[in-house]
Amino acid sequence: MTLIPKAVLIGMPGAGKTRIGQDVAELLNVPFVDSDVEIEEREGVKIPQIFETRGEAEFRRIEADTILEHLHDFEGVLSLGGGAPMTDRVYAALESYIGEGGTVAYLDADPNEAIARASRSGNRPLLVDGAAKKWRKLYSQRRPVFERLANCIVHTKGKNPMQAAQNIADSA
Ligand code: S3P
Numbered sequence: 001m002t003l004i005p006k007a008v009l010i011g012m013p014g015a016g017k018t019r020i021g022q023d024v025a026e027l028l029n030v031p032f033v034d035s036d037v038e039i040e041e042r043e044g045v046k047i048p049q050i051f052e053t054r055g056e057a058e059f060r061r062i063e064a065d066t067i068l069e070h071l072h073d074f075e076g077v078l079s080l081g082g083g084a085p086m087t088d089r090v091y092a093a094l095e096s097y098i099g100e101g102g103t104v105a106y107l108d109a110d111p112n113e114a115i116a117r118a119s120r121s122g123n124r125p126l127l128v129d130g131a132a133k134k135w136r137k138l139y140s141q142r143r144p145v146f147e148r149l150a151n152c153i154v155h156t157k158g159k160n161p162m163q164a165a166q167n168i169a170d171s172a
Pocket of ligand 1: 011012013014017036047080081082083084123124125126
């Protein structure tokens with residue numbers, strides 16, 4: 001099967017995946033989809049409610065299904081929830097997508113800036129209570145995975161969203 005998004009963005013909560021993804025889509029003149037938004041539309045509830053009523057494992061199953069569908073039929077820019085590449089099924093699908101010439105861009109943000117941004121939203125169930133400590137723990141687990149997987153790494157510190165987006169659009 002041919003994997004067709006123009007670019008897929010990964011990174012920690014608060015890294016700016018949604019904002020920068022929208023800018024990449026604008027630069028490439030293609031549609032944009034955020035996996036979290038897609039899941040909420042599909043399930044008809046907000047993500048914290050999915051975690052609360054059905055648990056994280058079920059959220060990861062829905063998330064992986066949603067992402068794999070998009071990898072197969074969405075010709076645009078796709079931003080993934082921060083934990084998505086930690087699911088084996090998603091990681092493997094992204095590896096194949098890269099193998100077919102796709103771009104997986106890891107947005108590496110300054111931790112303090114990302115934590116401040118992530119804490120402003122109440123839509124992140126993994127970061128309630130002690131967000132900074134939890135964020136840093138997840139970062140130490142995920143960073144090596146993101147770096148191993150991605151074929152484009154963009155350090156966002158000191159760049160405005162459009163500059164970061166341009167880096168990704170150039171490699172897409
Ligand atoms: C998660 C990040 C969230 C969302 C869910 C789980 C995570 O997306 O998918 O709350 O595991 O880090 P963002 O990265 O857009 O915040």
